[in-house]
Amino acid sequence: MRADRAFGLVLALALGSSAILGVLLAVIIPHADHVLRYGPDDLVDAVTLLLLVLATCGIALGLGSLFRQLLATLALIRGLVSKRVIAPRRVRRIGRELGLDGRIDVVADTRPFSFTYWFRRPRICLSTALVRRLANDELRAVLMHERYHLRQRDPLRVVIARYFAASMYVVPVVDELASFYALQKEIAADDDAVRHFGTTPLARALYKLLPDAPERELGLLIPVTGLSVTEARIERLVAGRELPMQLSPRAIALSVGALAGATVLASIGAGTSVAFANLPPLVAVPGLLVGPASLLFAAAVNGGAHQVRLVAGLVARA
Amino acid sequence: MSAPLRRIRRAAAGELLGPLETAVMDKVWKRGPLTVRDIVDDLARTRGLAYTTVMTVMVRLHGKGLLARERAGKTYVYRAAFTRDEHRAVLSRDLARGLVSQLGDAALAAFSAELDEVDATHRAALRRLASKRTKGR
DSSP states (O other): OHHHHHHHHHHHHHHHHHHHHHHHHHHHHHHHHHHHHHOOOSHHHHHHHHHHHHHHHHHHHHHHHHHHHHHHHHHHHHHTGGGEEOOOHHHHHHHHHTTOTTOEEEEOOSSOOEEEEOSSSOEEEEEHHHHHHSOHHHHHHHHHHHHHHHHHTHHHHHHHHHHHHHHTTTSHHHHHHHHHHHHHHHHHHHHHHHHHHOHHHHHHHHHHHSOOOOOOOOSSOOOOSSOOHHHHHHHHHHHOOOOOOOOOHHHHHHHHHHHHHHHHHHHTGGGTSHHHHHSOHHHHIIIIIIHHHHHHHHHHHHHHHHHHHHHHHHHHHO | OOHHHHHHHHHHTTOSSOHHHHHHHHHHHHHOSBOHHHHHHHHHTTSOOOHHHHHHHHHHHHHTTSEEEEEETTEEEEEESSOHHHHHHHHHHHHHHHHHHHHTTOOEEESSSSTTOOOHHHHHHHHHHHTOOSOOO
């Protein structure tokens, strides 16, 4: 499954990057106490301080992402799931057919929506507006879509992917892979529903849930980049087309630069090793200290700015 | 809280328009540009309403951007700023955006999310597929 592969890639890259950055952090810790106590005296101290700041930012962004997600999920449960009503008979019947007995909440809400939430034993939430709007076969297709998320424990995977995307901000490819996973899990859930019940009920359900808007008949879809998640799902439903994984050259370049820089810095103890001290300064300082630190810093500025924009967008929407 | 966000929250609660506001908008959409007096006379056939009550409602609808008005002598002539379909589309999109905003950073996987971000071409393609009777891809 492409969703599983995408999630596996996020994990592999994030854990690999964590290992490199962890080693780098471990080698600067003995020197960090001196720098923090007396301040930076030379270039080696300045690089150590820079690395400490970058590491602190990564830890803060990762923990911040975890807390935001947990708080938002709890707020959602308080706000929506607390409006739970007795599930209509047909929801209970279809739920039993799909092996979802006791795992579906129906909440009173004028907006048509469904989602799967919680981590250890996920549950499915449907709004009364969605249940009213969908025919039985459409409801069955939507519940099959949600069953995929439930069985894959996708809410937990989402938390993990977002955590790594935030904490590994110096490796921007992780964030792009996490976004690709977010798209692939929806497509995989759609595929599962289509495999069981065909394309039409799911397409009808999706169409019924789209906000009213004008349409333009432009014939065949044209594969383009920058599709929203729903547009990509429609392309998949209509044309069976899979979107290729597209990582931006900028993200790849920054990530490779950051990891190469971190590896070089770790190998010379960020300028504190004896081997580094024995090298000619005119070659070693720019080539092995300033250059690699600059690569790491450039990636950190790029990734940090992206994370700040992300949080600012969430705050503005709240 | 900003005005658009308040509008989205009200829309999310199904409270974008009250009963009297809905009645006024229905009249304007049906009959075209009207004065407050026209509405009062029209609504008087089914329910008795004070002129000032209807005027307050129409001023509020103007404030919400649903009615546009032009001065004609000593009175205002009100007309709908959007057609009924356009209004339905705006309301529907606001509902979807309100939901996405409420879901925010929550850890979940959703069948319906970001549904407002679908262009007209994809919408039309999905409608064609949804109208098919045969199953399977």
